[in-house]
Amino acid sequence: MTSPPKSPLQPVDSLDRRPRLAVHKLSSCDGCQLALLNAGASLLRLAERFDIVHFAEAGIIDVDAEADIALVEGSVSTAEEAERIQTIRARSRWLMPIGACATAGGPQALKNLANAEAWIASSYPEPQHIDARPTADAVAAHVHVELELPGCPVSTPQVLAALASLLAGATPLAEQDKICLDCKRRGQVCVLVTQDAPCLGPITVTGCGALCPSLGRACYGCYGPAENPEVATLAQRFAELGLDAEAVKRRFLFQQSGAAPFQQLLREWHPKPRAGSATASVDQGSSMTSEDRDHSMISASGEDEDD
Amino acid sequence: MTESSSRRIEVPILARVEGEGGLEVSIRDDRIAHLALRIFEPPRLFEQFLVGHHYSEIPDLVARICGICPVAYQMSGVSAIERLFAADAATDQNSHQHSQPNTGLAAWVRRMRRLFYCGEWIQSHALHIHLLAAPDFLGFDSAIAMAARHGDELRRGLALQAFGNRIIALLGARSVHPVGARVGGFWRRPALSEIATVKAEAERALPAAEALLRWTAALPLPQQPQHFNCVSLRHPLEYPMMAERIVAESGLDISVDDFEAHFSEHQVPHSTALHGLLEGEPYLVGPLARVNLNQDRLHPHVQALLAELGVEFPSHDMAQSVIARAVEILQAVLEAAEILANVAPQTPAYAELAPRAGIARGASEAPRGLLWHRYDLDADGRIQQARIVPPTSQNQARIEADLAQTLTRIGLNADADRLRQAGEQVIRNYDPCISCATHFLRLTLNR
Structure with a gap:
């Protein structure tokens, strides 16, 4: 950050x-x-x-x-x-x-x-x-x-x-966007939505070029948390994908385990039973899906032509 | 200068090595009483924090041991896991079941890994030759200081380095800590349009790599052969990158699985790198050891050029390591060009493997030499224990032996600057990757 x-x-x-x-x-x-x-x-x-x-x-x-x-x-x-x-x-x-x-x-x-x-x-x-x-x-x-x-x-x-x-005498600008935004700009398929891959893109700061999703794999957060990362919400989403609590924590405590939001997750987060707010988070995810699928079709057909 | 009975020289930080370190020599009565290649790179304890992680996380974790050779760490890691899960055996056997060598997932993965590895050898060797070693041979403090007089050679080298990085990024999306490799293959095959671009770059890199080999062969290198044992992987057909056998000049020829029965590591107080020994003796790994043991596996074009230049291997002169690196750059550029000229589309680009409990062992030839990994896995594929033996720790005992001989030959009463400079050059011949030994180094000369 x-x-x-x-x-x-x-x-x-x-x-x-x-x-x-x-x-x-x-x-x-x-x-x-x-x-x-x-x-x-x-x-x-x-x-x-x-x-x-x-x-x-x-x-x-x-x-x-x-x-x-x-x-x-x-x-x-x-x-x-x-x-x-x-x-x-x-x-x-x-x-x-x-x-x-x-x-x-x-x-x-x-x-x-x-x-x-x-x-x-x-x-x-x-x-x-x-x-x-x-x-x-x-x-x-x-x-x-x-x-x-x-x-x-x-x-x-x-x-x-x-x-x-x-x-040049100017103050450098820090990246603040999240990887999700970068995937949208690049027209990349959302791996979280389409593959249920535990992607850290929703909370990870841009700078790498959204490389992992470009290869069809989940971001593992090597650029660290962006501003105001919804870490607990994403952790809950991972739990709903079927990751056990330890696997969820391991996902965040990987390359950037020392980052404050991940330390907080380690101290405070416990998976919730599947209901209430959990459903809301799934719905939110779905609302982003159609757009991503559109992009995915564009991107997939483009690639086929290439070969 | 006969008066001194005791003398001490210190080089606190060694320039132009990857990672940081130094050398400490104590001289008493014209003999070396104590010599220590000090590696104080703080231990990062990778072997410990791998424990509890899933085998699928290995490529992304072990890459971080070394920013200069992440591909080597990824390849030794995936090779270990696949050998346990029997995918590697399938890789080799499947390639024979298909009539065309470039079809079939397993054969495709093998070729792409070789291409990936060629990229790493090219960039790492080009970085070493131009930014780290060449200033020694041409009498400059740094490559930047060298730029005014040798700008064309430097730019040619940086272009080769960039080409190596381009190959890594083709398969790994970026060159430092690439993200494309996984157990079973690659996350996604590269687009054919990108392959075509890199193929065109390979054609341009070829004359540069040839010119580089000619240039290194003409460098004013000191001549000081020594006795030492060379160790490398050996492949039935290929110049070794990933292979099943470990061989030594002393006659050793063992399976990668039997490494621990013959090679040992021990701690010395002055270093966070463990010292490696073969049957209790120092040995050499790296480009010179590989060329010495696998000259017959070099591309015919490389062999012809060496003959034309009158460069002879095997060589036991460590200064020739710079030539060995140029040899391997040309080898890797030739192979990369051939692979890139014949890449078929492949989807998916990986095989799904079923984990099983057991001991996974694997090795590959990192730019700096043999890199051996071991992972003890449970039935879910979780790591219970990990052991990583990097090239620099294997070379450390050999470097110290070389330093003792070289400094003694120069004369221990020589000017401290002269000894310090010679010591640094000796160390740089080995291209020690001190961070990959997970370790830091300082020269202190006591006399």
Whole structure:
């Protein structure tokens, strides 16, 4: 979920130098740094417009450098990272966590729900050598951040658009729509309605391009919850599709288990008996169906022609 | 410089590796007293949080171990599950029941997975060669610093990387943590119009991949062969990506199922990556090991070009790894072009499989080497225990042995910067994916 930026970055043309960009890494898979490393010619152009002061994977190292814009990948998972993020904050004017780990703890936040010490002991015969906090946290749980770019992984266009906005002196816009809207725009068949697939599209923020429904599969929420997500309603819908309570919770506590609305679901949600409000939710679902079926026919016939 | 009896050098963060880490060396009386490749990538405990998840969730979870080689994690995972559910056997056998090799779901899935995997080798190797390794050989700190002098080569490399990513996205909808793969096959076949587009790109990538191999063969590489044992998968016909046998130069030839009887992992205090050993000894996995053991499975075109260039494998010079990566890029581009030229429509693009209880084991060749998975499943297909052995942890003992030899050969009294630089280059030859070992690394030299 994205937060509105608090203060605009000082306009670049008021600087007597190129703006400084740092890319930091905490606990992560490196996949979000690839948003830049996979950018091809755009990466080289970026290097002309910014003074890249720290980006270890690209060979530029100055972890303590002052930066105008700092991108941070990964969750805060060790005592060293908890200290480092404070230093990064102090030396960065615009701090932008990128990706699910930095914005919600990532998949490793699943350990927050379990006994992490026992987990470490089961992986390592000598757990005393392992520096690991019991939780994997979002960056914003430790320091103030200007803008979060969610997603597992964050997308190259999102990161480049945010950097371009900042270069132009404008505040980047955060995505707020839900995947459902993206499916409608693209004319994609609703997998929840037509296949009873437990799709997280109704509560997941856009940014990926509604990829999973485009392949005929349910969204698994790797971009995290959108604004005002109706999590409990969707959970009830999944229960009515036949998922048991544990399977329903597992659906939400997957890539983005650290996100607040999912934590709330874990604490508060219990499946309701099939009646009353449950029926209403099914009816709501049906009212969206005809439109989706129209789209599905269009889309299906288009595809047949293609082949 | 004979006065120092004790010396210490530190490289806190290693540049141009995936993930972060460092190296610590203690020198006393002109001998290495202690050498540690420090990997402090915080443990993310994937093996633990897989427990309780359904087998169908494996591709979307294990992909997140490594953003650079998610396809490898997905393929080792689905291969393990399908071997248990006997779908993989069906895959191989079914392909013989059909007269045409490109028909039949199982054969189609096999070919598409190979295409998918070609995409990952191309992008990962191209990323390594151009953004991580080439600055070492050409004397720059980073690829960005290299751009002014070697812009054409760099852009050619980035174009190959983009082509690899394009193939992954063709089948997986995006290149990092793709969403198209599933147990049994793919969620949906790609549209023929998209296949045609990527096929055209493959034709353009081919001369670039050839030029890249020529370029790497002409790089001023240091020559320093060492003794080590190579390990890789071996396939009856193909250059290995997904296969049933694990072989080693030492003569080992075992089923993927018997991995644990021969290979062990142990913890060292300075690392969150477990160190892998074969029969108690360090070994090498990755592109050089694969080329060394499977040269006879390379495409004839690749073999011909190697002969023309006078590049000889097997090689036990780790600096040649960069050439091995270029060899595999050309191999993968050739194969991808051939597969793309002959893709039949396939609906559905997956087989529904019935779960059963048991131990699922599977392996594939990640860009960085052998990637072995094990899942203990209950009758509902829920994971009770998981074990993942990534390439970087298997290589770590070998990297340390290489570092000790290389630094000693340079001379332990050498300038600290020189030793640090040499140490970093040694490590980068292995392309350690430190995050995929679920782990972080720092060079401290004590002397």
